[in-house]
Amino acid sequence: MKIEQIYTGCLAQGAYYITSGGEAAIIDPLRETQPYIERLEKDGVVLKYIFETHFHADFVSGHIDLSKKTKAPIVYGPTANPEFEAIIAKDHQIFRIGNIQIKVLHTPGHTLESSSYLLIDENGTETALFSGDTLFLGDVGRPDLAQKAADMTQEELAGLLYYSLYHKILPLNDDITVYPAHGAGSACGKNMQKETIDILGNQKKTNYALNQKDKESFIKEVTDGLLPPPAYFGMNVMMNKNGYHSFDEVLSNGMQALIPEQFEEIAEASGALILDVRNNTDFAKGFIPQSVNIGLNGDFAPWVGALIAEVNQSILLVTEPGNEEEAVTRLSRVGFDHVLGFLKGGFDAWKNSGKEVDSVNRISAEQFENEIKDKDIKIIDVRKESEYAAEHVNGAYSKPLAYINEWIHTLQSKEHFYLHCAGGYRSMIAAAILQARGYRNFTEIEGGFKAIASTAIPKSDFVCQTKVLNH
Structure with missing residues (x-):
């Protein structure tokens, strides 16, 4: 038996490739299928099943293309209703891949069809849990994404998630390896650990959501501090459900x-x-x-x-x-x-070709330091609120990039301001959007706060981001 985690950092997403006895299964594949097909050919195995943990919101899965190219059926957990042919499994249904088994655990809460897949090895031992967006490392799946489709509140979905975790996953053995669908950086959770693989026993000790005294406490903790989901999430769900x-x-x-x-x-x-x-x-x-x-x-x-x-x-x-x-x-x-x-x-x-070009007024952190001495200036920090809370330039305004479409209208077009993020990536996105919409009276800081931190520009006292996130 072989289990391979195929992790894509840009999406903080984990797909899984499992082989045993000449057969294979793939869980939550990415859109492009060729890398999986090359793996199958290299290993000389036949793809038997494509398992989907749920209708993903943050990326478009490759399940449909992969099924067409390999003839392997797509498997969803109970209550799923895709517009294409798929096996809708029953709770606790067993699927065999070579000498191993995959057991379906219906674990609703993140979405109604959300399911985890429990791997039972050649010796009949429960070895690994592919937990999808039900259980992350350090966190659990947000229960607010499926409200409209489920005709339920986020609190009601969180109640389902509580049952799924406390009655189906927590009773499993501590030595089971947990393979989640996402890691730190994904918008599908709020407090994920940087690791991408762990054992369940460690999560039972360290995951705040698995250590609540009762259902009410759990619901409060997992729904507290959820940021609005990105606008494209709903459209990705429909593509995964209806086809593409x-x-x-x-x-x-x-x-x-x-x-x-x-x-x-x-x-x-x-x-x-x-x-x-x-x-x-x-x-x-x-x-x-x-x-x-x-x-x-x-x-x-x-x-x-x-x-x-x-x-x-x-x-x-x-x-x-x-x-x-x-x-x-x-x-x-x-x-x-x-x-x-x-x-x-x-x-x-x-x-x-001689066509018109544009540029951004960008200066170094050292120039920034010289320009702002003894001046009444405006600074916009486009990092996340947690980054700003951890440490920021004194007097800077917190305007996260994710909300630029909301705060851009509050700017005065004739009032000059300085713009920065952590390292220059996000502030340049903001600068391009600002200039495309007619705002040009600003200066962007090269290197962002990382560069500013090495100057004598007055800054707030540092607060550990872990404390900020858990506040």
Whole structure:
């Protein structure tokens, strides 16, 4: 038997590849199927089942394409009602893969169909739990995402989650390995640990949600402090439930190379968003006017989903030459399937064609320190509230990037301000959005708070972020 966790850091998502006796199972696969097919061929095994823990909200799964290519059936837990052919398992139903078994545990609460999969090895020993979004390391799945579909309140869903955890998962043996669907950085939980694998016994000791005195206490703790889910979540759920375009078709469409004249013509005719995925340093120096920068070198897909929101938005790509396929692939993982093509030759081709370019007024932290001495200035910090609470520049305003569409309207267009995040990634996203909407009277700080921290600029006292998160 072999268990492989295939972890994608950008999405903080874990897919699982399991083999035994010439057969395989894959749990919660990503959108692109070729890596899984290559694994199957290399190992000389047949894919028997594709298990889905629930209808995912934060990414589009590859279950449909993978099933079509391998003929392996898709398995969901009880109450699931997809628009495509699938096995809807019964609670405690057993599926055999080679010499091992997968037992379905219906664990509703995050969603109604949420299920965990208990692996029983060749010796009949319960060995591993693939817990989906029911149990994370350090946290549990948020119970507010399925309210509308379930016609239930988040408190009622949290009550179901309590039963699932305390009556189905906690009674399992301490030495069982827990393989969750997500880790730290995912919006599906609020307080996840950085590790991606643990034993259940350790989670029983360290996970706050598993140490509540009663159901009421549990409901209060897991619903407290939930941030609003990104707008694209609901659209991803529908794609996972109803179906989607094949990834091969999406990739083919997105890989259309466009010379600057074609790129400009299509942008004007289609109203497509120009998405520049280069690093923030290169973007600051020059970019196509009205384009938005979300760099591939950061939490690309989640920020695309959070800020663009509408998955049907047409997109034109500007990338470093050679990164086009990666960009199209990572967009498709969160349901953005309408890439019309990319700028052939990248930004240099646009610049060399003599077309108009724009730039961001960016200065170093040292320049920032010199400019603000003895002056009444305005500073906007676009980091998360918890980062701001941990430490910030004295007098800075907390305006998280995730809420830019709400706070951008409060800005005075003629009032100058300084803009920063932790390292420059998020503040450049904010800068691009601000300039695209007509706000230009600001200065962005290169290196963000990490660079500012090394200056003598007055800052608040440091507070451990763990304490902030648990407050």
